[in-house]
Amino acid sequence: MILWTLFGYLLGAVPFGIVVTKAMGLGDLRAIGSGNIGATNVLRTGNKTAALATLLLDSGKGAIAVLLARQFGGETAGLLAGGAAFLGHCFPVWLGFRGGKGVATFLGTLGALHWPLGLIACAVWALVAAVARISSLSALIAAALTPVIAWGMGRADIAAVTAFMAALIFIRHHANIRRLLSGTEPRIGRK
Template identity: 50%
Template sequence: MLDFSSPAALGGVALVSYFIGSIASAVLVARLFGLPDPRTAGSGNPGATNVLRLGGKKAAILTLLGDLGKGILPVLFLRLLQAPDAALALAAFAAFIGHLFPVFFGFKGGKGVATAAGALLALSPPVGALCVTTWLASAYFTRYSSLSALLAAVIAALAAVYLAPPVISLAISAMSALLIARHHRNIRRLWRGEEPKIGKK
């Protein structure tokens, strides 16, 4: 097993994971499909839900897979190297921060829902599965992507306390808190009944 205890090694983990998270799947997919930039069109959020509005299911699925992969790959790679929980948690959090503030795209990123979900699935499969199930069930019944994400974030933070090691639970709670904060405009629109539903132009 490689030594991940040194500050240099942990710094490398954080930096590489951040760069991976900074790859804006929504922007790249939009360019591939000749769609408007999702950062300036639709809801202005570079995520799968906005790409769905702008370009349909195929573009949205590719965006979703890209964002999920950004959260999964750094953690999964470190698991293969038998890295400790602290390194796994750091990689997941850094990839999530990369999505929120991507260095390659002017630090203007998305809300991190899919990237967080991917990170959770790799960090703690039980918590990740519960989070994804919560989102799917809420989205099915309410048709609100933002509300589903908020509910999933709360469930993830609570479940992590019981189902994940402490350092991983801390990372999940931090991601959940940031994800909720990034949805502050959605929360206001939900309160006013103005939030668009999934698939609505």
């Protein structure tokens, strides 16, 4: 279990936003926009292809960690590797433990742990985004509801892992929460 947890963390710690932007000649992502390494900040480079690639790779690393660990180590290994991949994305050893906010990795991990729950979380995100037009609010509500829904589905194990991830998403979004409370958080599509 320790090896699968370490595998998940190291896979999650790969900073794909930085890798993609450097490979595409877009500069150092940490010096652009918010300085975050996730897909939302990659989009601030103006390159939608780079942002989509980052989104897919960041979500994919969580899913791959879960699927490989579950296949070769069992369900508990999958849960541990998924939680560790998320932790690695948020606090990557390669970047001095300053990583992303974890939403894409959360959704990828969740999709591999329990795909119906992953679809529900994505639907919640999309619904809130369509109504409120605020990405961070969508992520926070989807993350907060996921452990509750998992518990209601009889998956206490997934509820525990997603509660851990949701707590970190809230911690990583502390600046967004302050802006939400003050009414200054930017809306989707607004420059």
